[in-house]
Amino acid sequence: MIKVTDALNRFLFENTPVRGNAVNLSNTFQLALNKQNLPLGLKRALGELMAASALLTATLKMNGSLVLQIQGKGILKLLVVECNSEFGVRATAKYKGEIRDDQTLFDLIEHGQFVITLDPKDGGQTYQGIVPIEGNSISAILENYMLRSEQIDTKIWLSCDGNSAAGMLLQKLPETMNQSTKTDDAIVHDLDAWNRIGHLADTITDEEMLNLPIETLLHRLFHEEDVRLFEASNTKFFCSCTRNSVANMLRMLGNEEISSILEEQGKIDVNCDFCNTHYSFDKIDAAQLMVSDVAAQSSKEIH
Incomplete structure (x- = not known):
């Protein structure tokens, strides 16, 4: 099976209140960063944040842009990624000083904060949430934010090797929001679905995320679950500057x-x-x- 790159895939687990998204950014990642001379560690961090922005955008019903920022007071001053509702993505970083390849994002931040901004195109009110950085990964930062600020159980897996980026997201939704074709009674009685599916997803590896076609990935992780995969949306690099x-x-x-x-x-x-x-x-x-x-x-x- 041929892997399709630069695509956002939505899927759901029938008979459960669990939905998911998966994304792969190859050309999108390279076009966004090929004119920016960034250290490898920052490229990887930006790649993960780019994947996360597409995953979160896919959960929104908004015509506009989602902006994710990690602001720091150390060597790293700013990571910022913007993803619009058509999955056009752009990203950049600001830092001051030397950065070694073995330094992680969290070695560079110092007293940082995470900022998420929703900017509707239709004249709706802009929303901004700011929380301290908690956790030792971008995934953990986002999961903590979603639970604390949005009260939505969310699990996120992200990976970037410096050439491409990928990610997967699972969310537990109120049963009334699930689009399953099965009965509500069946959904209610599958009380273990969130924990069970989450444990299965935790076995995912960076290599699988970055290299496997979405159909193969979902089968390998969830072959005992009834998964419905929707048509993919294309991602692309897009800069709105004029x-x-x-x-x-x-x-x-x-x-x-x-x-x-x-x-x-x-x-x-x-x-x-x-x-x-x-x-x-x-x-x-x-x-x-x-x-x-x-x-x-x-x-x-x-x-």
Whole structure:
């Protein structure tokens, strides 16, 4: 059986309140990070966070973006991943200092916090949750967050070898949310389903997650369960940066700061942290920014 890469697969366990997602990011991972010269340890951490973002996005009924951040006060300052509802993913990291390949994410954070942001496209209210980092893996951080903040039993497995990333998620849902074709009575009486399926899933290895086709993986782990696999969704690298969005960011600096940069450098150069696209604004471009900013301020004063 041929392995399909860059895909998000949803599945559920018939006759139980347990559902799952699995994801593999190969080209998506490489395109997201190939223009960023990151140490191997950070690439692996970002790969795991990218896989996690797709897994969690698949559980949401929202047209918008999910942003996961790990913020630290040590060598590592920031890991950030964004996944939109079409499974377009982008990621970047900020750090200061030397990082050895044998150092883990948790060697680098120091007093970190985990931030999750839901940003609806349709004008809905943005949600942000912030919790201390608890646990010794990205999986543990996310599981703790889901249990404490969302009150949903969740188990997550993540892996990244520096070339591709993969992950699997299981959630225990209220019986009324299960889409099983079996009777509600049967669901209620399978009280051990969550523990049983979780123990089976705990046998998964990094090699299996990264290399096995989804059908083979599910059969190997859950061959005694009745698993329904849904049609896959494609994942991709996608960066939403535009010249206009960069211009809006520069306007936030204010005319005085823009003038200062122009006086010192003659132009303003900005590289996107996610895709490394270069944007340059000369004095004429900057003058237009400042004029539009003044016009916007005048409009606010009139209204």
